[in-house]
Amino acid sequence: MxxxxxxxxxxxxxxxxxxxxxxxxxxxxxxxxxxxxTESVDSLRPTAESTVAKARIDKVDPEGEHIVAVVAGRDFNSMALIDSASKVMFEIRGMPGVKSVSDSYTSAARQIAADNKSSLVTVELQPGLGDDEALALADRVAAALHRIDAPTVLVGGELLAExxxxxxxxxxxxxxxxxxxxxxxxxxxxxxxxxxxxxxxxxxxxxxxxxxxxxxxxxxxxxxxxxxxxxxxxxxxxxxxxxxxxxxxxxxxxxxxxxxxxxxxxxxxxxxxxxxxxxxxxxxxxxxxxxxxxxxxxxxxxxxxxxxxxxxxxxxxxxxxxxxxxxxxxxxxxxxxxxxxxxxRRTRQPGPGxxxxxxxxxxxxxxxxxxxxxxxxxxxxxxxxxxxxxNSDARSLPANSEERLAFEAFERDFAMDFSQPITILIEGNVEEPAVRALLDDLRALIGAIDVDLRTDAPPQVTIVDLMTSGPATSDRAQQLVHTVRAMHPEVPIFVAGPAAELIxxxxxxxxxxxxxxxxxxxxxxxxxxxxxxxxxxxxxxxxxxxxxxxxxxxxxxxxxxxxxxxxxxxxxxxxxxxxxxxxxxxxxxxxxxxxxxxxxxxxxxxxxxxxxxxxxxxxxxxxxxxxxxxxxxxxxxxxxxxxxxxxxxxxxxxxxxxxxxxxxxxxxxxxxxxxxxxxxxxxxxxxxxxxxxxxxxxxxxxxxx
Incomplete structure (x- = not known):
């Protein structure tokens, strides 16, 4: 043949x-x-627990894409910075497609680094936006953030990093x-x-x-x-x-x-x-x-x-x-x-290689x-x-990439207080005794700083964000995920978040x-x-x-x-x-x-x-x-x-x-x-x-x- x-x-x-x-x-x-x-492809199979949990949470309580910015290089109390940042925050709030803005200038959030020279801004887009529409809006938000009168403004987030x-x-x-x-x-x-x-x-x-x-x-x-x-x-x-x-x-x-x-x-x-x-x-x-x-x-x-x-x-x-x-x-x-x-150039007899x-x-x-x-x-x-x-995140980007610099600045200055939480969906109303008992058990977990209850979830489910200190995929966060999954409460639960995805x-x-x-x-x-x-x-x-x-x-x-x-x-x-x-x-x-x-x-x-x-x-x-x-x-x-x-x-x-x-x-x-x-x-x-x-x-x- x-x-x-x-x-x-x-x-x-x-x-x-x-x-x-x-x-x-x-x-x-x-x-x-x-x-x-080409497109961004999930590295997890659709049947993975964290994937199922994320899909369930997105269905009952959808969240939009997040744009994260670190404003640094000038004292937070500078009047010029406060005036400039406040104007930009109100401008962003007025953009069609922006759901919310969390900052230390115009909202109740207190997102300031220990050196008093860096602050965190988080902009959430409306859920349901198409990829092209969300990216176009993210670019407008980033352009506005870059107009803040500060030596350094780093804009990132998962959408822009992808x-x-x-x-x-x-x-x-x-x-x-x-x-x-x-x-x-x-x-x-x-x-x-x-x-x-x-x-x-x-x-x-x-x-x-x-x-x-x-x-x-x-x-x-x-x-x-x-x-x-x-x-x-x-x-x-x-x-x-x-x-x-x-x-x-x-x-x-x-x-x-x-x-x-x-x-x-x-x-x-x-x-x-x-x-x-x-x-x-x-x-x-x-x-x-x-x-x-x-x-x-x-x-x-x-x-x-x-x-x-x-x-x-x-x-x-x-x-x-x-x-x-x-x-x-x-x-x-x-x-x-x-x-x-x-x-x-020379004739040569091939010898042993x-x-x-x-x-x-x-x-x-x-x-x-x-x-x-x-x-x-x-x-x-x-x-x-x-x-x-x-799992690769923004740190796999080039060292001078703005999205990577923003991620590293967040990890360095804000991760201890604003780490991405472990999200838990509980199949049951928050008033049910089994759900209330589970919430008490979650609050008592070693390594858990707080349990934030989402108030806008539909009545048939309870969604909580289990807060922990340090990076989102740290050993402590992974141990918490293992602990939660091993609890076997009376009501069904699903665990999502970066740590769960890595596990x-x-x-x-x-x-x-x-x-x-x-x-x-x-x-x-x-x-x-x-x-x-x-x-x-x-x-x-x-x-x-x-x-x-x-x-x-x-x-x-x-x-x-x-x-x-x-x-x-x-x-x-x-x-x-x-x-x-x-x-x-x-x-x-x-x-x-x-x-x-x-x-x-x-x-x-x-x-x-x-x-x-x-x-x-x-x-x-x-x-x-x-x-x-x-x-x-x-x-x-x-x-x-x-x-x-x-x-x-x-x-x-x-x-x-x-x-x-x-x-x-x-x-x-x-x-x-x-x-x-x-x-x-x-x-x-x-x-x-x-x-x-x-x-x-x-x-x-x-x-x-």
Whole structure:
């Protein structure tokens, strides 16, 4: 089947290329519309208790969006400040769509910081406003607040922060993709030895990304898609398309060098039958990992999983069709390794690559290398024990973002007195004895400062705001949520608020992680068994992937939670990782690790099948031969995909930067430490046991096959 596909790509090269050009053009024309259709997507499934509670509260006692401002830099009692602020507050109250204004100038609220130089203003909009209408009104409110005669006026709030997040995500994607494509183009020209040869993986990447944007545009009409999902999916598409293209090109050059008299269709048939098999298995493995995201049942992750599955299909399709078709057209412009070109100024004989040198070293001291590498990866994993996961808020925005500055000023000066409460909906009238007893129990809770009863709630329910000091998602707030949910009163209750949402997100992850792991592990093990006919090799691959994942996450904790190297990467840490980061990295790292694992194992299996002789010696020679043949393309692929990920690490959104840096670290660890040292060392230690229960074919049998 794959050999036929290779021959077809050679014989029908032009229709295939024209077809992909059409897809790319459609993506370029219509795919950009996805950025206009993206929206803020909940990170919790609809059945989560906090989500159900919020929906119930919004139905019986809806609240509008809140605009929060911190007025600072001048003594609160300054007459000029009081006069200016009072005029602005009355102006805002008169704006159509404004429900209420709470401030220390014209209302009874006393919202003044301890230094007497900062005050808090909260503006609530009318419930029921559409997104565009609410944002337009928020902009008018912000413009009025900025006219207050004070050195510093910082305006923020969830509504404005979400818009800033979306705008920054689009900007980061444009910068990340632009920088990555420019640097990647230069790197590919150097790696492949010519402008035309270097443009082949880039053409595949552009076709993949354009097709993905087109698919996401259609997807956005059926389900919510966030700007964050678009960023991550395009990042994955760029990396996979380049990886698969490099593997196909490398194998074609090898087949051409081995048989220069063979016809072009036959060369491409051999290329796609061998390297194409690795591409197909790799695509299936990455796709299986992405499907594991569906197990979490979160709208945000579901959109990423579906978008990721689309991009994997497109990357695999370009690798198996578009790349061979372009090779068929431009094969005479693809230089053999070591050939003198305008890029490679000197003729050189290809020697063993860096991975082959590392493999030789590992095979001479397999036990010592395996122990040292495992210990090193476990050491890097250490910080993961102290990980703090939280939902991203305004602190994930750039350090100079006004919405982030407003949030940090609120947390610093007002959170102790005006923290966002834990909202509790009680199914019953406030005069019922069971409800009154529950309110007394709530007031007696350790950590609760006050219980504010909402007077405008309908009579059949009671809504209270449980006030606590400190940040809205602090450990104290989370403990209060656990305590309230464990009370089991006589009347039904629902708990909402940021702390409840964070708890639900963590519990959802813990509950559904085994399902996701089972999906990914079983699917990957089956694919690797089909590739190698071995039970041991898939188990070993899974263990090494876990080491890569935990070492990467440990590094991210040190960088993004503890702040190691934060100034070098250009961000300010906020003391936590986004709760979706480990999940996404689990899928992407697992998938890309399998990518390189499949590339290596497919070739090692070829070498093993045609070798005879001493078991351990044949095994070691097969491993070394496979790494020697595939090592250069894996190194080139890792360099290329690392450029893509580092391009996204240049972005300002910390959540996107976490993914970009995490993937770059994972690729570096996986290609050098794991594939170069740990894999050959472990395979050398296991010897023939690597291939249990499969039987090694003889050389004659291999040739007959």
């Amino acid at each position: 794959l050999a036929w596909l290779g021959r077809s790509a050679a014989r029908r090269r032009y229709p295939i290329i024209v077809g992909w050009i059409g897809i790319a053009l459609l993506g370029a024309v219509f795919g950009g519309a996805v950025y206009d259709r 818009r800033s997040f979306g705008d920054q995500a689009i900007q980061d994607a444009a910068i990340g993709e632009g920088v990555a494509l420019i640097v990647l183009c230069a790197a590919l020209v150097v790696i492949l030895g010519g402008l035309l040869a270097g443009s082949i993986p880039l053409a595949a990447a552009l076709a993949t990304v354009a097709g993905t944007l087109l698919a996401l545009t259609g997807l956005a009409s059926a389900m919510p898609v966030s700007e964050y999902a678009v960023n991550i999916v395009t990042l994955l598409g760029l990396g996979l398309a380049v990886d698969y293209s490099l593997l196909i090109i490398s194998r074609f050059r090898e087949e051409r060098a081995a048989d220069r008299r063979a016809a072009l269709p036959e060369l491409l048939a051999r290329t796609v039958a061998t390297a194409g098999r690795a591409v197909l298995v790799s695509g299936l493995a990455v796709g299986a990992a992405l499907i594991g995201l569906f197990a979490f049942a979160d709208p945000l992750l579901a959109a990423m999983a579906l978008g990721g599955a689309l991009v994997v299909c497109l990357a695999t399709a370009t690798g198996l069709t578009l790349v061979p078709a372009i090779i068929a057209v431009a094969h005479h412009r693809i230089p053999a390794p070591g050939t003198r070109t305008w890029v490679w 860096s991975l082959a040198k590392l493999a030789r070293f590992a095979q001479r001291r397999p036990a010592l290398v395996a122990l040292a590498v495992t210990a090193g990866l476990l050491l890097l994993s250490g910080p993961l024990l102290g990980v703090n996961l939280a 639900d997100a963590k519990e959802s992850t813990v509950d559904r992680l085994p399902i996701a792991l089972a999906v990914v592990v079983i699917a990957t093990a089956i694919l690797l068994f089909a590739l190698t006919r071995s039970v041991v090799v898939p188990l070993k691959a899974l263990c090494m992937n876990v080491l890569t994942l935990t070492a990467t996450l440990g590094t991210l904790v040190a960088v993004f939670q503890w702040g190691w190297g934060a100034s070098l990467l250009g961000f300010q840490p906020w003391g936590a990782l986004d709760i979706t980061t480990p999940l996404l990295l689990f899928v992407f790292i697992f998938g890309l690790s399998m990518d390189y694992e499949v590339f290596l194992l497919a070739r090692i299996k070829e070498e093993w099948d045609r070798r005879t002789g001493d078991d351990r010696g044949a095994n070691d020679r097969a491993v070394l031969a496979g790494i020697t043949a595939t090592g250069p393309v894996i190194t080139a692929a890792a360099l290329s995909i690392g450029i893509v990920f580092l391009g996204f690490a240049l972005g300002e959104l910390i959540a996107v930067k976490e993914i970009g840096v995490g993937m770059a670290v994972a690729v570096l660890l996986d290609v050098t430490i794991v594939r170069g040292l740990l894999l050959p060392a472990v395979m050398s230690l296991l010897g023939r046991a690597n291939w249990w229960p499969g039987r090694r074919r003889t050389a004659a049998a291999g040739s007959e096959a």
